[in-house]
Structures are given as C-alpha cells and as structure tokens.
Amino acid sequence: MITLDGKRILVTGAAAGMGRAIAELAAGAGARVLATDRNAEALTTLDVDGVETATLDVTDKAAIEALFDVEPPFDGLVNTAGWVFHGTLTETGDEDWARSFQINVDSIFHTIRAALPGMIGAGGGTIVNMASIASSMKGFHFRAAYAASKAAVIGLTKSVAVDYMDDGIRCHAVCPGTIRSPSLIQRIEALAETMGGYEEAEAYFAGRQPMGRLGEPDEIGKFVCFLLSDAATFATGQAYVIDGGILA
Ligand SMILES: NC(=O)c1ccc[n+]([C@@H]2O[C@H](COP(=O)([O-])OP(=O)(O)OC[C@H]3O[C@@H](n4cnc5c(N)ncnc54)[C@H](O)[C@@H]3O)[C@@H](O)[C@H]2O)c1
Incomplete structure (x- = not known):
C-alpha cells in the first residue's frame, strides 16, 4: 500500500470524475489535498478529511498565478481539468479548436509555470497531467481538436520532465481509455x-x-496516487496507458 503522508497536492478539475477520485484517494493515502474546480457548488460536496477546496477556473491565468503566489509549495500537482469537443476536422470551428487548447493545454502550461518555482525551491515534486489515448497514440472518430490538444499535453510532459530532472521534478502523463x-x-x-x-x-x-x-475513476486515481508517491521515484517523462486493453 502506497503512502502520501506529509505531501501537499493540488488537483484541478477535482469536483467530479477522475479529479475527484484522485483528490479522495490521495487524501485517503495521507496527503493534504487542495481540490480545485471552476464549479464552486460541486466542490461543496467534496467533504472528506484531508481535502480543502478552492474555486479555480484553469482558463484564468491570473487566478492560477494568484493562487500559487499565496499557497506554500506543493509536493504534487495533478492537472485533471479538461474538455472534449466532438467533431471531425471540418466540423471544428476556430473557437472549438482554440477552446480545446485553452482548456486542455494552456491551462497546464500556466499551472506548471506557476507551481515550479515553489516546487524547485522545496527540493522537488511530482506533476501528473491528464492526457488521453485519443492523442498521438490513437485516432478516434470526432476527436480532431481533442486528440491534437492531448498530444500536446504528452509533448509538454516530456519536455518538463527533461528540463527539470536535475531539480527533482518528475512529470508524467496519464492516458486513460473511456472512463x-x-x-x-x-x-x-x-x-x-x-x-x-x-x-x-x-x-x-x-x-x-x-x-x-x-473504466471507473478510481482505477485511474489509484495509478495517479502511485505516481505521486515515493514508490515511483525512478519514473518520469512517460505517458502511461490505462485503457482496458485498447492499445494492447
Ligand atoms: N472520461 C473519459 O473517458 C476520459 C478519457 C481520457 C481522458 N479524459 C480526461 O480526463 C480529465 C478528467 O475528465 P473526467 O471525464 O474524469 O471528468 P469530467 O469531464 O466529467 O469533469 C471534470 C471536472 O473538471 C471541471 N472543469 C471543467 N472545466 C474546467 C475549468 N476550465 N477549470 C476548472 N475545472 C474545470 C468540471 O467542473 C468537472 O468538475 C479530462 O482532462 C479529460 O479530457 C477523460
């Protein structure tokens, strides 16, 4: 059984789905979790020991920077918030494309950039980015903008892993199937x-x-908790597939 005792972890998109499972499981493993989401009302239902909540829309760069300015450094950052646009390339409008990247990629750029100075100053930390097998890994119908954005998440993950390895930062992507x-x-x-x-x-x-x-959200949440723990200290820069065998 892994432990996250003594670790402070921020999770985005934590009011529902996999983000919620990650927040609850991490707290159950001993972490102090700051569960953030843009849906303030849904956050009020997240009433678990070890979990504090804060409203955060990950498309609001100023709000991200303000939060990391006042919070002590985090040992873990889990970027879960995301959005699926349904459409082929020719069905994708400029706004759909831009919004896919704004929510799925720009948000992660902004949270990691805001989190890194504190993490590095504290000696290191772990970042987990929610990608998807609908990305550079596999094409699915109607996922042109989504898959392009999630492929970008994998590229960003690998770059952060390489650039900040000597600073004690480990950076992972997780690629679920249908959850x-x-x-x-x-x-x-x-x-x-x-x-x-x-x-x-x-x-x-x-x-x-x-x-x-x-898949069930807990089946991803348990794996993310493993990555956040000191049981996974030799792992970085990978995109982990958890997909019920689609890519087997
Ligand atoms: N569900 C799947 O089958 C699946 C598969 C692969 C990858 N993913 C990815 O996993 C992540 C979580 O998806 P899910 O399906 O578990 O949850 P979900 O999409 O049902 O809910 C996610 C939560 O994110 C919040 N959220 C949405 N936009 C936000 C924003 N701008 N700022 C802050 N919070 C925001 C929502 O309020 C919600 O509470 C996403 O990045 C998604 O792309 C999902």
Missing part, C-alpha cells in the same frame, strides 16, 4: 439520441475497450 464520469455520461446521452437508447450508446463506448466495459 465513467459526468462528462462521459453527457456524451453517452448525446449519442443515445442518434442510436435510439442509452444502453446502446453506453455499450458502444464500453465496447471500445477489449475488456468490454468502461
């Missing part, structure tokens, strides 16, 4: 309208995994 979360449920509901029913639409998403099911 049951509020936004996935919305995507299932949208597909259900064209497929004739929720069960058919859920079966479509579940069937993408050779394991024949959706």
